[in-house]
Every structure is written in structure tokens, then in C-alpha cells.
Amino acid sequence: MDNQQLLTMVTQMTLEEKVAQLMQLAAPFFEGAEGEGQITGPMKSMGVTEEMVRNSGSVLGYAGAEGTIAVQKAHLKKNRLGIPLLFMADIVHGFKTIFPIPLAIGCSWDLPLAERSAEIAAREAAVSGVHVTYAPMVDLVRDARWGRVMESTGEDPYLNSELARAFVRGFQGQNLREDVQRVAACVKHFAAYGLSEGGRDYNTVDLSEWQLREYYLPAYRAALDEGCEMVMTSFNTVDGVPASGNTRLMRKLLREEWGFDGVLISDWGAVKELIPHGVAEDEAEAAYKAIQAGVDIEMMTSCYVHHLPRLVREGRVEEEIIDEAVLRILQLKERLGLFERPHRGADPEAEKEIVFCAEHRAAARELAEKSCVLLKNERGVLPLARGQRVALVGPFAQSGDILGPWSWTGSRKDAVRLDTAMKAAAAEPGDISVAEGSGIEAMTEAQWAEAARAAADVDVIVLALGESSEMSGEAGSRADITLPAAQLELLRRMKALGKPVAVVLFNGRPLDLRGVYDTADAVLEAWFPGSEGGAAIAALLYGDANPSGRLSMSFPAAVGQIPVYYNHFSTGRPLGAPDAQERYVSHYLDLPNEPLLPFGFGLSYTTFIYGKPQLSGKIMTPDRPLELSVVLTNAGPAEGEETVQLYIRDWVGDTVRPVKELKAFAKVRLAAGESSEVRFTVTEQMLRYTHQNLEFASDAGQFSVFVGPNSRDAEELRFRLEKGPVTSGIRLQGASLGNNQHEQMGSEMR
Template sequence: MTTASIQQLLSKMTLQEKIAQLIQLAGPFFKGSNQQGEITGPMAEMPITDEHVLNAGSVLGVSGAAEVISIQKKHLEENRLGIPLLFMADIIHGYKTIFPVPLAIGCSWDLELAQKSAEAAAREAAVSGVHVTFAPMVDLVRDPRWGRVMESTGEDPYLNSCFAQAFVKGFQSTDLSNNPDAVAACVKHFAAYGAVEAGRDYNTVDMSERQLRESYLPAYKAALDAGCEMVMTAFNTVDGIPATGNKELMRSLLREEWGFDGVLISDWGAVKELIPHGVAEDEKEAAKKALLAGVDIEMMTECYVQHLEELIEEGSIKLELLDEAVLRILALKEKLGLFDNPYRSADVEKEKEITGHPDHRRTAREIAAKSCVLLKNENQVLPLKKEQQLALVGPFADSQDLLGPWAGVGDQKEAVSLKEAFEHTSSSFLTAKGCGIQDGTLEQMNEAINAASQADVIIAALGESSSMSGEANNRTNIQLPKVQLEFLKKLAALNKPIITVLFNGRPLDLSGVAEFSDAILEAWYPGSEGGNAVADLLFGHVNPSGKLSMSFPVNVGQVPVYYNHFNTGRPKGAPDAQEHYVSDYMDAPNSPLFPFGYGLSYTAFSYQNLELSTEILDEKSVIEASITVTNTGKEAGEEIVQFYIRDISGETVRPMKELKDFKRISLSPGESAEVQFTITEDQLRYHHQDLSFSSDNGAFELFIGKNSQEVLSRTFTLTKKGGQY
């Protein structure tokens, strides 16, 4: 179907049919759904008629080829103009094969593997009938109390932007129209949802526009630059106005300034939530404000179908605005080929073959191993040795709760537990639970202590259940639950080496963990192959290479703590600072326990000879920065070399460091490599007080190193003609 054909189709649609294209309903509303008849709770109270369902534009949360085909078939039999449905679902970090949560994938710093994981997820979702995934989530995060940090790739705008593009390319491929294995991506949550106050979901966001543009918007823009087809609105306010009704944000910035002409969808219920937010008196006003803001699809509320007709007839909404929204939805359906093949890639037999495919499981295992971060390894207790008697204890010793939230249709029963992986790796280990996630019995504790007392090395598998992370699962106490801390303390009394493996969805306050652990491996929620990946690392079959994409606080009182912070007028440690009247804490350091970019290896890397090709930069030249990295250990390993810049004096205060690039290198023992980075004028630009985007003449400092704190540095000067560029 051509653009002209879509325009012709639009001309045949009644006003009611156009409006219905803008609603998205869950599967149970539709004929052909295997959940039909199960409409309960809030869904049952929605004033949705059979006619609304008959003309609805999209379906939420349905997957599985058989059900998608059934719903689509019934719909097309009764829809007057034969307009197919769009099927959308949350395919966040895998469909059937579950990959590590996005925060973990961020710690891999491996864009190729991230793209490969999205390709596999898209392939499984597409054959199961899904057309659109609500991913990637690119919200920048600085507060680990927020449950949804697991869904982001971390605290840095540049790294998040890189992953945003990798995920979009993986989901959509280079040719969405002609690739049956691709699905359309929907970047979310626009905008700045990661900055919710107090780390509490659905809460207020209030920041300057400069900070919004500087830190929070780049990753959304990167996703759109990669061709992302859809955008989802955020639940939060932006400049005092909820995003879903924010005309300045959605019309002026997203559509006009950025030129986005794809589909904009609300998050679940967000249009109606304009009422409790206090910017709409009733559903009619909510519908008006959402459409004026440019929201094309209303997810799971009925404001549009109940009130748009009246709003158009009375002249409050122009018909042209409705037509624009409908055309965008029809255009996406056409791009996906649904008018020619409404079932697209849904195939019951191929679904059995492709979902959970061994190749996908192998990719899941590889990226899970690269996503784990070795935080501590005193006295080189890792990797484990074959001759050691091991005790594998803790609530995650034999748990398959490794998939995390938003695990598609992944089955925990198909996840490889740590115990199962040990059974294929070690011939000499004892195992016991010790305690549950939140509670335990004396019998469990004693059994585990007995097993640990017989071991040379103790592996304590601890963490958060998947229900303690994700949407609405926010915590003020981000330590491990008390019973697990007590258990670890009792294990420490045995005076044996303890390796703590953490399974969780956020950076934790590791008080009570760090002091009792000789080694700490952060495994996050590692997915379907999690047990195998962790065992690969523990036994040295894979050398850890992950680096944190989000800082770990010393305790929750530091939050938010992040590497790219501003300096103050009274910085701690300044040469002329007074002893007491500086910006610090009385009871904790300013710096995090483990900073952004941090991660250990079983080998060691030294950084030497940081050189610049010149110390003067202008708008037409570049500076080549080079550094020699040497593997000084006894094992081959991969290192992620990180490149940061600081603008020493700007019109507005600039961050202490900003990540500008990174490179992954592989070195054998004793091998050295010269790593080069290119500095250009455009890397030095930022948003000034008037929001213009330019660079300033003056001094800059560059840093290259193994993390955001351990770096070598040199200075250079930008000298442009005319000052600002």
C-alpha cells in the first residue's frame, strides 16, 4: 500500500473509525483471544463497546503466533475496511530466551553483543506475532532506589546513547519493511523518567531545561537518529506539566525541533492520569490536552473514544490533528507490510523452532558473562581451582529466579541455576540454601553452616528476588535483606574465603557484604543462561571484563552519587580548602564505593605514556591522544579503555568528567597495545545559558584510564577564531 493508498483509506473512514484507531486495548477485549471472558478489575470498568473493539488500532500484551493469528483473523472478518491490528508487547531483554537485564548489558560495554541480543529477541518476538516492542528504555538513572534502574543502561548520556542505537538497530534491522525477523522499536520514557524524585515510580521530575538537554535527552535523540519508529510518553512531569499532555515537549521539541514523525504512544493509563496530576478537570480535557500534545495512541484508557468526537464537533480539536495521528498509525502498519500480510511473521510451527533457539542461548551465555562485574578479589581467591572443596550456599545457590522483571515469556524453569552449572563444572561441592530472600529457618542456616565448614572456599549466592526490582518496586533500604546479612556474617565466622555472588536489579548498599567477602561478583539478573555464565567466570573459563555503568554508593545516604557531577565552590580536597567548611559528609566519603566504569579482571592492566599529537585544537583540526596499555598479569584478558574530558572553565558549570569514547582491547600476558582516541571540537560543545549548543575557547583536561577514577590526564587548549563556535 502506498502513501496515496493510505490517504485514500483515510478518506473512507468515518469519524468514529478514525478515533478508534487511536486506542490500544489488552488482548482479553478481542474476539479470538484465549483470554476472552477474563476481563476483570479496572479493565471491566472501562466503557469500551464492541464497536470500539471492532475498530481499535492496536493490541497490548498479546504474543504467541496462534493467538495473534486468531485475533487478527476475527478482527479482519468484522472490520469494515479490513484495517489490520498492530500487536505490541514489552520485549525488554528477551522474548523466550532471556538476556541479562539492560543495566547488566550496559556493564558489558559491548555494543555488538547488545545489538545481537536485540536481534535474537526480535526474531523470537516476530515469529510469535509481535510487531512492536516497548524498548529500548533509555532513561538516564542516578538513583538506585528506583526499581526501574534495571531497565536502563546506566548513568552516562554517551554510553546510554550508544546502547540506545545498538538496541534499535538490533530490533529493527536495517530494513524493517523487508525483514520478517525485525520488530519496530519504541523508545521510552520521553522524557527524563529516570530522574523521578526520591527514586519513587510515577513521581515528579523537576529540572532545568539545560540539564534536561545536557544529560537526559541525548539517548532518546540517539534512538531516533537510528530510525526508532515509536516513542512512549513518560508518567512524570516535565517543567511542571505531565509528559503525556506536554505540548512544548512533544510538539515543539520532539516533532518540530527533532523532526520525529513516527507514532507517539502514551504509557499505560497516562492520558487519564492527567486528571490526578491536576492539569485536566475531567476525561474530556485530558483527551484534548493529550491530542494537542501529539499523542497518537492512548494505551488502556478511554478518553479519546469517549470525547474526541465531541471535541472535534465543537471545534476544540481540529479534524486535521486527528487525521495526522491516524495517518501515522496507518503508515506504520504499511511499513510493517500488514495490509499485504496482516499476520506478518507469525508462524506456529516456526515459533517452536526459533523461540529459545540454541544459538540464542549461546548469545545469552556470552553476554551474561560479559555483563557480570568483578567488584572485589582479595588475595586472588578467584578463579576457583579444580582441587578445592567448595560450598555453594545461599538463596540463589539453586534458584532459577535469574530472569528478572520484564522477562517476556521466558520460563524460570528453563533458566540454568548456579547449582546446575556447578554440576557440569565441579566434581567437589556441597550445597545448601541457608536462608530465603527475606526470611529463613534455623534448620536451613545450620545445614548451610555445616556444608560451609567442610569446604575450602565458600560461594555465597545472595541477592534480591525479581519481584524486588522493576516497575513500582522502589526501595529506601537498598541493602541485602537482614536475614542474608546475618547469614553472611555467620559464614565469615568460619574464617574461610568467601566469594559473594550477587543477583539483583540495582546497585546495592553493600554494607555488611563488602567487609565479609574476599571476592564479590555482581551478576545482576543474568537471564536464561545465568548459572552457566557465572560458573564460567568463577572457574576461570572466562575472564571478567564487565565495568559498572552505574555507581555503587557507600550507603543510601549518598544517593544520588554519580561520576559526572558538578564541582562546588568549596570542593573537598582543593589546595586552599578549609578543613571543615567544604562540601562533604561527616560520616562518609563523597566518592562511591565502586565508581562508574569500575570492574576487575583476573589479570592486571597498566596505563602508561599518555601522549597528545598537539596541545592546541581549533574547529578544523583534531588531536590524537594515545596511551599504552599493557597486560601485566598472567592471564589473557579484555580491557575497556575509557576516555573522558573536562571543560575546566565554561559559561555554565561543567561536569568533573564526561565520557566521550571507549575501546575494548584483548591482550595476552605481557602484551602491550597503543590505544588512540581522536579529540574534535564538536566533542567539547555543550548547552549554554541561552541553550545554544557550542564550545568555548580555553583549557580542557582529558583523562584515559580503567574507570572514571583511575586515570592519567593531560591538558590541551581550544583556540577557535571568534571564540564560541
């Protein structure tokens, strides 16, 4: 259908049919559905009639080729105009083949693999009848207490933006109509949900428009620039107004300023939640505010269907607004080819061949290997030598709970467990003795006795510790992000046996590692590594793979530092300033300012040596970039992959500038003894930022460029940006924005 035909269809619809298109319901409401969809909130009586369901536009959380085909067939028989349903679901880090959680994928810094993971997730979901995924989540996060940290890719706007683009490319491909094994992506949560106060889910967000534009909007914009079809509203407030009723954010910025003309959907129940937020008196006002803000689809509440028809007839809501929302939904259905092929990619036979196939599992294993981060490795504990006797102890030694939240179609039963993988990797299965040692949050003396026996006659102890999947994810906020006391006690007792101890951590957030990092000889951060997690970790432990992950989020020295992040400001009284008094600077009396482990950090089984970096000049102009080069040498015994990171500091700005900002990175694989020159082009565009007047521009002046293995251990060079004559020391500001992804970000909201 062309757009004119879709417009004609809208005119043929009754007002009630139009409004029903704006309602999304879970699968149990629909004829032909077997079982239930994935429910992320309580089911309540919604007062939805059979007629409303017959005209509804989309289904939440339902998958399976036979089931989606049955629901679609039943629906099309009853829908007067034959408008097909959209099937949407949370395919966040895999469908049946579960990849590492997004925070772990961020630690891979591997854009092609991230894209591949999304492509595989899309192919499995599409052949199972899903049309839209609620991903990627690109919320910038600086507070590890927030449970949804696991769903983000970290604390840096540049890395998040690059990964957002990769995920959208993977999910959507080049042509959704032709490639029925891709799905439409829905970027979330718009906007700034990662700044929830206290790290508490669903909580208040309060930030300036400058901060919003400078740090929190770029990754959403990157996803949209890549062609992302949908946007989901966030649960939080922005400028005191809940996002789902925030006309300034959704209608003015997203639609008018950025030009987004795709579908905007609320998060679960978020339209009705305008009432407890305190900005709507009742469901009618909630419906009014949400539709005025530009929310096209109301997820799992019924404010629209119960109240919008009356509001239109009373003249309070223009029917044209309803028509625009319906048209956007129909246009998405058309771009997916659903009018011609209402079952699209759903295919029961192909589903059996594609879903969880060997090729997909191999990709999941590769990404899991590259997502793990070696945090510590002393006494040469890792890699393990074949022939060593190893005690594998801990609540995750034999656990299938390694998939993480948002793996609703994954199977713990099918997950490769660590004990199985280590026995397969060892010289002899009998080299591995296994014991639980403790539960997640409790330890019995019987469990300890079993662990002590397992460790009695071994060379090395591997402790598999961490959080259960329920301890992170949505509604998984924690005030205390240390390991539970039982596991810390298990580690203390194991260490007291006098044998080398390596800890493997399974978790959904950066942890407060007191009692772990200072006790264990080696620490491997595995996150929730997905379906092939056990195999990937065993390969890393035995040196069949070399750890290459680098942190995409800082690990605090203690929870009291949070939020702690690398790209902070120096303050007017920075710690370490030469003329500052010791006490009266910005610092803690009882903790360092710096995190335990910085952004970009990660160890390897080999040693990378950086040569002296070289800059092609000391003066940059807008049309004359600089070249930075550095020779990287693998001086260790094994092939390995290094992530060379480039940071920039603007020393004097119109607003305060961070002490460092990631601007580029390169992944370099070198054989033992091999060297390679790594080159970066440093451009004026890298120096732009949001000014007081919200213009996105660079300033003439002094800059530092840093290159190194992480945000802390990087070597500095200096240069100046010149834009023309300088008079009386006044720095000239305001570069032409030109064509770049941030061009519209500097415009003021109207």
C-alpha cells in the same frame, strides 16, 4: 500502499473509526485471544463497546504465532476497511531467550553484543506475532532507589546514547517491510523519567531546560537518529506538566524541533492519569490535552473513544489533528508491511525452531559473561580451582528467579541455575555442596544448620545473595537498598567459619553494599543474568571466562549519598581545594563524597598496565583534532579484555562543567604478556555542550583529557582549544554546529 492510498483510507473512515484506531487494548478484549496479555496495571471497566474493539488499532502484550494469527483473522473479518492490528509488547531484554537486564548489558560496554541481543529478541518476538517492542528504555538514572534502574543502561548520557543506537539497530534492522523477523522499536520514557524525586516510581520530575537538554535528551535523540519508529510518553511531569499532556515537550520539541513524524504512544493509563495529576478535570479534558500534545495512541484507557468525537463535533478539537494521528499509525502499519501480510512474521512452525534455540542461548550466555562485574577479589579466592571443595549457599544457589523483571515470556523453569552449572563445571559434582541458608528476607535456624553442615568440610564458600525480581523493576522502588538483614546475617555467620567467602550478587540495581563489600573476600556482581545466567557465572567463577564487565552506574558508599554519579560538578567549595577550610566545603561529616565503586569500574583475573599516554599536541582547533595514544599491556597470567575509557574536562565554561565526561571507549582483548597501542581521536565536537542560551557549542580554553580503566583511576593530560585570536583574556565561544546528532538540541523550545 503508498501515502496517497493511506490518505484516501483516512477519508473513508468515519470519525468514530478514526478515534478507535487511537485506542490500544489488551488481548482479552479481542476475539480469538487465548489467555491474557501481560498486564502492568489494574483492569478496570472501560466502557468499551464491541464496535470500538472492532475498529481498534493495536493490541497490548500478546504473543504466540497461533494466537496472534487467530486474533488478526477475526479482526479483519469484522473491520470494515480491513485495517490490520498492530501487536505490541514489552520485549525489553529478551523474548523467550532472556538476556541480562539492560543495566547489566550496559556494564558489558559491548555495542555489537547489545545489538545482537536486540536482534535475537526481535526475531523470537516477530516469529511469535509481535510487531512492536516497547524498548529501548534510555532514561538516564542517578538514583539506585528507583526500581526501573534495571531497565536503563546507566548514569552516562554518552554510553546510554551509544547503547540506544545499538538496540534500535538490533530491533529494527535495515528494512522492516522486507525483514519480517525484526520489530519496530519504541524508545521510552519521554522524557527524564529517571529523575523521579526520591527514586519513587511515577513521581514528580523537576529540572531546568538546560539540564534536560544537556543530560536527559541525548539518548532519546540518538535512538530517533537511528530511525526508531515510536516514542512512549513518561508518567512524570516536565516543567509542572505531565508528559502525556505536555504540548511544549511533545508537539513543540519532539515533533516540530526534532522533526519526529512517527507514532507517539502514552504509557499504560497515562492519558487518564492527567486527572489525578491535577491538570484535567475529567476524561474529556484529559483526551483534549493529550491529543493536542500529539499523543497518537492511548494505552489502556478510553478517554479518546468516549470523548474525542464529541470534542470534534463541538469544534474544540480539529478533525485534522485526528487525521494526522491516524495517518501516522497507518504509515507504521504500512512500513511493517501489514496491509499485504497482516500476519507478517508469525509462523507456528518457524516459532518452534527459532524461539529459545541453542544459538540464541549461546549468545545469551556470552552476554551474561560479559555483563558480570568483578567488584572485589582478595586472597586469590577467585577463580576457583577445580578439585576445591566448594559450599554453594544462599537463596539464589538453586533459584530460577534470575531472569529479572520484564521477562514475561521467559521461563524460570528453563533458566540454568547456579548449582546445576557449578556441579557441571567442577571436577566432580560431589565437590559442590549446596544449601539455601536463608530466604530472601528471612532465615530460620534450620536453614542455618543446613548451611553450616554444607560448609563444614570445604575449602571455599560461595554465597549467592540478592534481591528477588519483584524488589526492582516497575513499581519496585526501595528506600533501603542494602541486602535484607537475613542475608547479611548469613554472610556474617559464614565468614565467621574462617574460610574464604566469595559473594555472587543477583539484583536489579546498584546496592548499598555495607556488610557485604567489607566482609566478603570476593564479590561478583551478576545482576539478573538471564536464561543462561547460571552457566555464565559458573564459567566466571572457575576462570573459564575472565570477568570484563565495567559498571555503568556508580555503587554508593551508603544510600545517603544518592544521587551519586561520576560526572558531577565541583561546586564553589569543592572538597580538597587547597585554600578551603576543612569544614566549610561541600562534603558529608559521616561519609566520603565519592561512591564505593565508581562508574566504569571492574576487575579482572589478569592485570592491565597502562603506559604513559601521549597527546599529539597541546593545541586543538576546530579543524585540527588531537590524537591520544596509550600502550596497554596484559601483565597478568590470563587472556583478558579491558575497556579503555577516555574522559574530558572543560575547566571554564559558559555554564559549570562536570569534573569528567565520558567521550569515547575501546574494548581491547589481549593475551597474557601481549601489548597493544590504543588510539583515540579527540575532536572539537567532543567539547560541545549546552550553553545558557541553549546553543550547543564549544568554548576556546583549557581542557583535560583522561585515559584509564574507570572514571576514578585515569591519567590526565592537558590541551587548549583555540578558535582564533584571543583579546584581553576573553574566551571566544560558539563553534558552528555542523552535521552532528546534537545539532537541533541547542534550539530553544518555541
